[in-house]
Amino acid sequence: MSANALYTGLSGYYDLMCVDIDYRAQSNAIRRLHQMFGNGGTTHLDLACGTGPHVRHFIDAGYQSNGLDINQPMLDIAAARCPEAQFTRQDMSHFEVGEPSDLITCFLYSIHYNDGIEKLAACISSVHRALASGGIFCFNAVDKDKINNDLFVKHTAKQASDLFTFRSGWHYSGQGEKQSLRLSIEKANADASQVWNDEHPMVAVNFAELIALLAPYFEVHVFEHNYETIKPWDTTSGNAIFVCVKK
């Protein structure tokens, strides 16, 4: 089991794995939230930007958008997709920026890549420092107490003569501040098949703990995890979108 082959040696398959994700809908929803809660500015930084699909949408919508990620192979793909943007290789748990941003995002539960509560708290503090006055931080998260270890998402995609099967699911032991994302990639063609298994260590928090970490720095608003319809969080769902306005 490797730590994160998906973001290094297998980064060329990342976009194929995410082919069903509606990046446009996600970006549009966050832009609407930014219009509602933000300061009217258009500078944007995407944390854990991966191959840059959100950065692309924000640039196309008129933002001056940049990205940050810890894995250079992901940033290389992002730079090819968004030549106008600047990408920096940094750990989001303690990053620095030259200029403050009006909007900072972190999509696809990537905030959980802060490996432990201490690093998550440091990331929140770094985001606060990196935001302009009245800027907002938007991300989605999963509540550790609502994780069902038996659930996983599976989808298949064809590329040339290869059939890919991707599976992913959360795993939480029920105790402590660590959870993991388990992923498998299977590539099969007429001649052979190969399987890679990743297990990504991540921080586990429940939403009460997360809100307590954010509250000293931000006015926190929580929404249902639905990028089509913006609705306040019903206080029971285990997935949510967080909109944090800089204090």
Ligand SMILES: C[S@@+](CC[C@H](N)C(=O)[O-])C[C@H]1O[C@@H](n2cnc3c(N)ncnc32)[C@H](O)[C@@H]1O
């Ligand atoms: C699930 S992908 C999400 C990529 C992109 N945001 C998207 O929605 O497609 C997670 C990303 O987090 C990055 N990552 C993992 N740990 C990180 C860290 N400590 N700091 C910055 N980026 C990190 C990985 O390299 C990967 O690109």
